[in-house]
Amino acid sequence: MSRLPRILIAKDSPEDSELILEALREFRIGNEVLHVKDGAETLDYLYRRGAFASYGPGQPAVIMLDLKMPRVDGIEVLRQLKNDSELKRIPVVIMTSSREEQDLLNSYNLGASAYVVKPLKFAELVAAVKTLGAFWAIINEPPPGSLVRPEN
Secondary structure, X not given: OOOOOOEEEEOOOHHHHHHHHHHHHXXXXXXXXXXXXXXXXXXXXXXXXXXXXXXXXXXXOEXXXXXXXXXXXXXXXXXXXXXXXXXXXXXXXXXXXXXXXHHHHHHHHOOOOEEEEOOOOHHHHHHHHHHHHHXXXXXXXXXXXXXXXXXX
């Protein structure tokens, strides 16, 4: 039986991450959801380094990426991801509290698939995450060969 590809959440705020996870659980998305706490862990996961070295093949159906993270910020993660021929087709949804025009422009110029300013109200956040999760993990048809089902 093939498993659904993972959803990768890259956010340094445990509270925000838990809200996103709760919204996905409420929607009953069957994809495994993996949370990483900063940009360095995001890159380690994508390149199977460090704590993620034993993970089998398979890239996420979508990455929900925060911009303002420690060690490596979201813009640098996006830059590295979109410059890599093996990873550049992974959809990246920027989920941030930043309304800065430069963040928005940089994100789209580097190849972000979407830019979502995190709603302040929980119900709006749940609705946004449900919509994003359903679209990118279920409805969207990725390019051929871009997703290998995860083994771990």
